[in-house]
Amino acid sequence: MPPLNRSRIVAAAIDLIEREGADAVSMRRIAADLEVGVMSLYNHVPNKSALLDAVSETILSEVEFTDDPAAPWTGRVRMQAQAFRQIAHTHPRSTMVVVSRQLKSAAGMLPVERALSTLREAGFGEQEAVQIFRVFIAYVIGSLLREVGVTPTFAPVHGAIRPGDVDPELFPEIGALAPHLSACDHEAEFDFGLDLLIEAIAGRLAQRTT
Amino acid sequence: MPPLNRSRIVAAAIDLIEREGADAVSMRRIAADLEVGVMSLYNHVPNKSALLDAVSETILSEVEFTDDPAAPWTGRVRMQAQAFRQIAHTHPRSTMVVVSRQLKSAAGMLPVERALSTLREAGFGEQEAVQIFRVFIAYVIGSLLREVGVTPTFAPVHGAIRPGDVDPELFPEIGALAPHLSACDHEAEFDFGLDLLIEAIAGRLAQRTT
DNA sequence: CTCCCGTACGTACGCTGTACGTCTCGACAG
């Protein structure tokens, strides 16, 4: 058994979250998984909150933000958004942990820097770039949280709508659209909204330069 | 002191969340606020999870979803999204509780029904309406969570970026745009993205009918 | 050798949700 260290603790935490969900995370549980006393963890991690920050940081730094500065900005922002969505695939149950912690470290800032520089190079003004960035952040995070089931408003996490669940008198549309509400190709839906946003922003840019 | 009942418990829970945050909510704390034994709560509420569901339901049912079926769909969608955002104003610290709980009750379904029927009346197909609905949900929820500070990725909840916080060598854009990143008119930014989405969708609709 | 410090660990405190048993009090049947 190698000596206890910070990265082993973080790895155990991520593993635990993915196996049993973020609610299952406790210092005692992690220590048990590592076959170690609870308080030994505190030699390498100051507290639980910092451990979750480290989890977020680790996952974020694994995302591959490949970027081709020569490509058109529309493709670049699409790639960046899709790269971010990879988190929902590689670490679905950790997604909420990742997005709910503000990281001041390089791992947290790099995606922001990349996105902002892409938008600036595309020709957007300072305030404009920030606004557009925030719109994308909101959409991407909202999509991720729906996909992983944190904000379950009619995304079928576990077979959402059963017949008899809704009264067709009161909610005719929900009843009629139930089959579509129960199925969801997350990737296709994500790309649909993403392209919609990019298209709208490209429209604004074109309209202004003419 | 009126007799204990479910609605007084829910009101106390909401009050506690708004005063001290969702993490401060515990059955003991609520009972203390009501000057009542802890276990008395369980005569009116089956468990804590159901209590939080009731909190979500109560807040959601207070949102005023006024809708004018005669107005153009673009305005109706905008109104509905803005009505939803009211939650972030009336109950900021409860927002995460509201959006993270799937409600099968009327209070939870009504906004969905309204939105879907608006989109259907606008002429969108079944699958299309659901997709567009999901895009709006993602954007609205992402915006709300940023506004109330749950997903704090560079929205200034409490003065985000202090000078010296970022290395201008590594993150030139973040450094240059720091003033804009530190300030945020939530309403204006929300409307900016909302109009962007509506504009893009209207474009698709127009393009198809020609 | 001694000293010292970092690491591992046990114990303990105050907190959590809630299962269970008990007590009290008002309503109603006889």
Add this chain to the structure above:
DNA sequence: CTGTCGAGACGTACAGCGTACGTACGGGAG
């Protein structure tokens, strides 16, 4: 009036939580 009964309030108890604190050990420095 009295006996019964049900509902609601409440105390106790248990398992689990984060973590402050004290202790023990093992290896490098002097």
